[in-house]
Amino acid sequence: MTLDAGIAAKLKRNADGLICAVVVDHTTNDVLMVAWMDDEALDRTLTTRRGTYYSRSRQRLWVKGETSGNVQHVREVRLDCDADTVLVRVDQEGPACHTGTRTCFDSDLLSGG
Amino acid sequence: MTLDAGIAAKLKRNADGLICAVVVDHTTNDVLMVAWMDDEALDRTLTTRRGTYYSRSRQRLWVKGETSGNVQHVREVRLDCDADTVLVRVDQEGPACHTGTRTCFDSDLLSGG
Numbered sequence: 001m002t003l004d005a006g007i008a009a010k011l012k013r014n015a016d017g018l019i020c021a022v023v024v025d026h027t028t029n030d031v032l033m034v035a036w037m038d039d040e041a042l043d044r045t046l047t048t049r050r051g052t053y054y055s056r057s058r059q060r061l062w063v064k065g066e067t068s069g070n071v072q073h074v075r076e077v078r079l080d081c082d083a084d085t086v087l088v089r090v091d092q093e094g095p096a097c098h099t100g101t102r103t104c105f106d107s108d109l110l111s112g113g
Numbered sequence: 114m115t116l117d118a119g120i121a122a123k124l125k126r127n128a129d130g131l132i133c134a135v136v137v138d139h140t141t142n143d144v145l146m147v148a149w150m151d152d153e154a155l156d157r158t159l160t161t162r163r164g165t166y167y168s169r170s171r172q173r174l175w176v177k178g179e180t181s182g183n184v185q186h187v188r189e190v191r192l193d194c195d196a197d198t199v200l201v202r203v204d205q206e207g208p209a210c211h212t213g214t215r216t217c218f219d220s221d222l223l224s225g226g
Contacts, residue, residue, distance in 0.1 A: 022135050022144055022147060031137060031200055033193070034135060075225050077225060078219075078221060078222050078223060078226075079218075080221070081217045081220065081221075087218045089225070099194050101194075104193040104195070106191075108191060109190075110159065110190040110199070111159050111187070112187070112190060113189050113191075
């Protein structure tokens with residue numbers, strides 16, 4: 001698969017060829033997680049409607065939920081004004097965080113709350 | 114100012130010494146913008162309660178709204194499970210985006226909506 005040329009031309013990738021992806025629960029509007037995408041991950045997210053990312057540690061694509069079953073059904077994808085970050089709105093099955101919490105931001109409050 | 118040692122010890126900074134900051138409107142839960150922080154930016158955000166970031170292009174700290182007046186009053190800061198991203202909940206004065214839109218994700222819908 002190849003990312004749409006018009007979209008590919010707009011992206012401002014980092015030195016590793018990646019853009020940032022902020023994933024939001026479509027129903028609650030809560031930020032679930034932040035991950036990274038290369039062109040192929042973005043293409044697959046747009047075409048398969050499953051949240052798909054690039055793992056910097058494993059250096060390969062991964063489909064969210066491919067092992068846990070906690071897949072993401074993609075409802076909307078938006079690009080930011082700098083073209084280096086996408087906002088991905090999803091229906092999340094199960095917890096989004098690999099630690100088992102609903103979001104990746106549930107455990108460590110630094111201030112406020 | 115120096116970032117709290119307990120927090121500093123937890124952070125997993127990228128090669129440039131930065132963590133990602135996802136900024137959310139405390140009232141609407143909408144994602145307003147994504148920016149970057151070094152230790153000093155995080156310390157200032159926590160202590161001054163004004164959204165403060167590190168500009169990769171200008172290579173210096175910036176306080177959101179320092180020129181536009183569209184400052185952010187920080188309500189809550191959370192660290193994610195990987196300790197490389199913070200979620201900053203703010204009361205945003207005026208539009209968050211430098212283009213004048215309410216958020217940085219209002220203009221470019223790639224899919225859905």
